Every structure is written in structure tokens, then in C-alpha cells.
Amino acid sequence: MTGQVWLKGRTSLGLFFLSCLPCLGAEVWNVPRVGHALSFPRDHGSHPDFKIEWWYLTGHLESGERRFGFQATFFRLGQRPVDVPLGEDFGTEQLYLAHMGLSDPATGQFLHEERLNRGGWDAGAKVEDLEVFNGNWSLARDGDGMRLLGSIRAEVALDLRLDPEKPHVVFGEDGISRKGPEGTAASYYITWPRLAARGSLRRGQEQFEVTGSAWMDHEISSSQLDENQIGWDWTCIQFTDGREIMAYVLRTKEGGISPFSKLVWIDRDGALAHVKASDFQWGHDGAWKSPVTGASYPISPLLIVRDPAKGEQRRLRLLPILENQEISGGAGGVSYWEGACEVRDESSGALLGRAYLEMTGYADDIGQKLR
Numbered sequence: 001m002t003g004q005v006w007l008k009g010r011t012s013l014g015l016f017f018l019s020c021l022p023c024l025g026a027e028v029w030n031v032p033r034v035g036h037a038l039s040f041p042r043d044h045g046s047h048p049d050f051k052i053e054w055w056y057l058t059g060h061l062e063s064g065e066r067r068f069g070f071q072a073t074f075f076r077l078g079q080r081p082v083d084v085p086l087g088e089d090f091g092t093e094q095l096y097l098a099h100m101g102l103s104d105p106a107t108g109q110f111l112h113e114e115r116l117n118r119g120g121w122d123a124g125a126k127v128e129d130l131e132v133f134n135g136n137w138s139l140a141r142d143g144d145g146m147r148l149l150g151s152i153r154a155e156v157a158l159d160l161r162l163d164p165e166k167p168h169v170v171f172g173e174d175g176i177s178r179k180g181p182e183g184t185a186a187s188y189y190i191t192w193p194r195l196a197a198r199g200s201l202r203r204g205q206e207q208f209e210v211t212g213s214a215w216m217d218h219e220i221s222s223s224q225l226d227e228n229q230i231g232w233d234w235t236c237i238q239f240t241d242g243r244e245i246m247a248y249v250l251r252t253k254e255g256g257i258s259p260f261s262k263l264v265w266i267d268r269d270g271a272l273a274h275v276k277a278s279d280f281q282w283g284h285d286g287a288w289k290s291p292v293t294g295a296s297y298p299i300s301p302l303l304i305v306r307d308p309a310k311g312e313q314r315r316l317r318l319l320p321i322l323e324n325q326e327i328s329g330g331a332g333g334v335s336y337w338e339g340a341c342e343v344r345d346e347s348s349g350a351l352l353g354r355a356y357l358e359m360t361g362y363a364d365d366i367g368q369k370l371r
Contacts, residue, residue: 029078030049030081031183031221032221042128044218046094048076048094051078051222051223052077052220053077053220056216057071062210063208063209067321068210071100072100072139073100074132075099078095079093079094095117098134099327099338100150102152102156105321105322111152111153112152136151137150145162145163147159156203158202160198161197162197163195166193166269168191169193176188178260180250182223186223189218190219190220197211213354215356229253230252231359233358235247237318237355242268246262246266247282247303248262251361262275263275263279267308279305281304282302283301285298286300288337290335295362299320299323299357300319301318303317316352317345317346318341321340326338326363340356341354341356
């Protein structure tokens with residue numbers, strides 16, 4: 001029964017994509033528009049007139065000599081456009097996915113969990129402000145910062161306070177992050193590039209008080225990729241000097257790189273310097289083969305770009321703290337590599353900062369599922 005949504009409660013992401021995604025294109029969805037002024041805190045909340053939306057957190061945590069990487073992503077996927085002027089989108093038949101991951105290099109383990117719920121008692125997102133939940137996982141604005149509550153089965157419990165160390169930014173030269181020549185392949189892309197993290201982490205029977213730094217993306221769109229794109233490699237880098245980079249390369253069906261790939265420098269004050277695809281290089285280096293999906297991921301990319309502050313070419317090597325940081329979605333679902341990395345100077349080996357690296361479209365064609 002193609003397009004019929006009958007899911008209740010949790011199920012596998014594979015079952016979700018096989019049974020639900022064909023119905024998403026049946027209605028006319030809103031798209032990002034030039035000249036539209038975002039308003040906050042309202043636009044930190046949900047946009048049910050757009051088809052695809054996610055709130056994405058990654059970060060690096062420390063407790064003494066112990067260190068961890070974490071990911072928490074809340075997805076909203078609409079079945080039909082709805083107009084919810086106030087409050088929450090309860091009862092609008094939105095679907096909510098969520099992923100939680102923890103990288104623990106001391107034990108060599110990567111733990112993750114995924115959830116899927118229909119909008120209602122078990123999952124939802126506030127329209128007027130940042131407040132999204134899936135089961136007992138939640139992300140909500142708390143004063144000038146936000147609070148994340150998460151878990152991974154019985155193995156991990158996470159409670160973090162996240163406070164901005166610089167203002168949020170909006171990527172895209174005209175407020176729209178374009179992913180292709182089609183006007184619909186675009187998003188509003190809002191980011192907190194540096195959040196101070198503090199809180200508690202339970203790992204098995206061990207309890208840690210942790211501090212660290214996090215990054216948060218909020219993307220709002222109705223189509224993330226154009227017809228010729230099969231996936232992307234993306235990174236967020238936090239340098240020790242207080243600056244950041246957001247960069248992605250969009251991979252095409254012919255094996256090339258889309259000209260809509262992008263790199264953006266963020267200076268200490270939050271000002272943006274956009275770099276077009278022809279002015280930086282992303283080397284697909286390193287290889288790790290997943291024992292689950294069989295996909296081969298280039299997990300140690302080399303990024304070559306001119307530093308706008310120093311005027312010199314930088315060669316930035318991303319090195320994962322664990323090789324196996326793949327989230328596998330099962331048959332028909334989305335499988336991707338999402339991992340904590342160090343960033344080092346390719347020539348000297350000096351530690352320059354930390355990063356998260358995301359690679360999609362290696363185990364399956366994610367573009368088919370996000371158009």
C-alpha cells in the first residue's frame with residue numbers, strides 16, 4: 001500500500017523509509033525564499049509547512065583523562081503541509097525520527113540508538129520556540145542556552161546544559177543555503193558554531209561530570225539535494241584559536257563534486273567568509289569498510305583551503321578518534337558515518353582543533369530519500 005502511513009510507536013528506520021516516503025511529495029510544500037527574514041526564537045522551532053527539518057547536535061566531552069564524542073539528531077518529516085500558527089503540531093501526523101550516538105575511544109566502542117514516532121504523545125516539536133522530543137529524549141531552549149536529555153538503551157544517559165559562546169549564524173550569501181540549481185534544493189541553515197557544554201554522562205556503571213564544546217545545526221527545507229546528487233561529506237571544525245569551519249562536498253552520480261559544494265569560515269566574532277567549491281579541495285583519503293553495510297568510507301579526509309586571517313594555504317587533516325562510527329539504518333533505511341575527529345596540520349602534525357565528520361550516500365543513495 002504505497003504511501004499509506006500506518007506506523008504507531010517505534011519501528012525501524014528501514015520500515016519507515018520503505019512505507020512512508022513515497023507519500024511525502026503528494027502536496028505542495030513551502031521552500032526557502034530570498035528576502036525572507038528569520039525571526040527568533042520562533043524560527044528555532046518547528047516549520048510543519050516544510051517537508052524536512054532537523055536539529056543536529058555534535059560535540060566533544062571530557063572528564064579528567066576520559067573523552068567522548070556525542071551526536072543527537074531530531075528529525076521531523078512531514079506527510080502533508082500543515083499550518084500551525086500557535087503552540088505545538090500535536091495531531092498533524094508529522095513523523096519524528098531521532099538518532100543518538102556516543103563514541104568512547106577508551107573502550108573502542110561506538111554506541112547508537114534510533115527512534116521513530118508519530119507526532120503526538122510520544123514525539124513532537126513546538127512551533128514557536130525550540131522544544132523537540134522523541135520519547136524521553138529532548139532538546140529545549142533554557143534561558144539563553146538549551147538543555148539536551150538523551151540515552152542509548154541501558155548503556156548511556158546524557159544530561160547536558162549548552163550555552164552559546166558566540167551568536168548563531170545563518171549560512172548562505174542571501175540567507176539561503178543552495179544545494180543545487182533547482183530552487184527547491186535549498187534550506188534555511190541556522191547554526192550555533194560553538195556551545196559550551198557541561199553536565200553528566202553515565203556510561204554503563206560509570207558516572208562522569210563532563211565539560212566540553214558542541215555544535216548545533218538546524219536545517220529547514222523541502223528538498224535537500226538535486227536529481228544528480230547521491231550524498232555528501234560534511235564537517236564542522238572548531239579550532240583552538242576560537243574560529244570554525246563548516247564545509248561540505250556534494251557528490252554526483254558521475255563520481256564528481258557538485259559546484260554547489262561550500263566552505264564557510266566563521267571568525268571569532270561570528271562573521272562569515274564564504275568559499276566556493278572551486279577554491280577549496282576535499283581529498284577523499286583513508287578507508288574503513290563497514291562489517292554491517294559493506295560500505296567503504298574515506299574516514300581521514302584532507303581539506304586544503306586558504307586561511308582568510310593569515311592569507312596562507314592550510315592543509316587540514318581530519319583523523320577519527322574511532323574508525324567504526326557508522327549508524328546503520330537497516331534494509332531500505334539510511335546508513336551513514338558520523339564521527340568525532342581531531343584536526344591536525346598535515347605537515348607538522350600539530351593539533352589545531354576538533355571536528356565532527358558526516359558521510360552519507362556510501363551505503364545507499366540518500367539523495368533518493370531527501371528529494
